[in-house]
Amino acid sequence: MTRVLLVDDDVDLTSMLSQYLVREGFDVSTVHDGEAGVSEAASNDYALVVMDIMMPRLSGIDALRRIRANSAVPILMLTARGDDIDRIVGLDLGADDYVPKPCTPGELVARIRAILRRTKTGERFDGSGNARAxxxxxxxxxxxxxxxxxxxxxxxxxxxxxxxxxxxxxxxxxxxxxxxxxxxxxxxxxxxxxxxxxxxxxxxxxxxxxxxxxxxxxxxxxxxxxxxxxx
Incomplete structure (x- = not known):
């Protein structure tokens, strides 16, 4: 199963999204602050991280910066702000996409799958056995x-x-x-x-x-x- 990490201090929202993702076939872990998100992302092998921007202890932007210092794991940012600055800064630091809150679980799953499709690994070869470039x-x-x-x-x-x-x-x-x-x-x-x-x-x-x-x-x-x- 594809492993996804949810990092958000909204416990009710995280629970709801987690249940929906599990029904869609994902293996989901959840944490509720930025510090825990950085630690969990570093200690386990996740296919993708979904992370809120506004969180206690460590903001999503700072957590993103720390994760990106050591990992290229795809990261989807959640933001409740209408402020484009947070979105732009987050993407500039290496986020793969963002979803404004509130969002439907269906939209989140669609974004996750789109990111996973374009970051999916697996060599492709030409007829001579060499990887196509x-x-x-x-x-x-x-x-x-x-x-x-x-x-x-x-x-x-x-x-x-x-x-x-x-x-x-x-x-x-x-x-x-x-x-x-x-x-x-x-x-x-x-x-x-x-x-x-x-x-x-x-x-x-x-x-x-x-x-x-x-x-x-x-x-x-x-x-x-x-x-x-x-x-």
Missing amino acids: LQAGYLMLWPGNRRATWRGEPLELTGTEFSLLEVLVRHSGQLVSKQEISLQAFDRPLARFDRRIDVHISSIRQKLGTRPDGQSWIQSVRGLGYQLLED
Whole structure:
């Protein structure tokens, strides 16, 4: 069974979500503060962590920062705020997605499954027995095991960053709309005022550095989308 960790100080909500996830076939553990969430995420092998932002002892943002220092486990953030700052900061630190509260259990399960689909491991091979790779200039991606290299060196990416970069690599040299990126990377249409893609692209740009001319390897066309340059 797929193991999921729920971290939220709302005991009633956690209980309700846990029961629903169990019925959907997940193996669920729950804790109720950020400190316990960090400890539990580090000590056990979870496929995904669902974590609230507003919690006692340690906020979800600080807990996310600590988990990301040692683990690439997919993390889905829950937020009751309408404040975009928390959402953007959380994603910039390496969260894979967020769900505004209140949310239905069905929506949460759909988001969890979407994240697990795009972070699922398992080598894929071509006819010669070699793992299939995607290449765009200095960038190499192996979708089968979610591995990436840049100029021959390992490139550390979160699960969501890998999914976004995979879309751009598959359309290398072409302008890809943010709507299309959202559909291919997140399995859903882009919501109005949703800045997730912009935040993740900013993080990827920092990891790739700049071209010899000082420009980014990922070009943006305001209001339209992004384009990955090969050289």
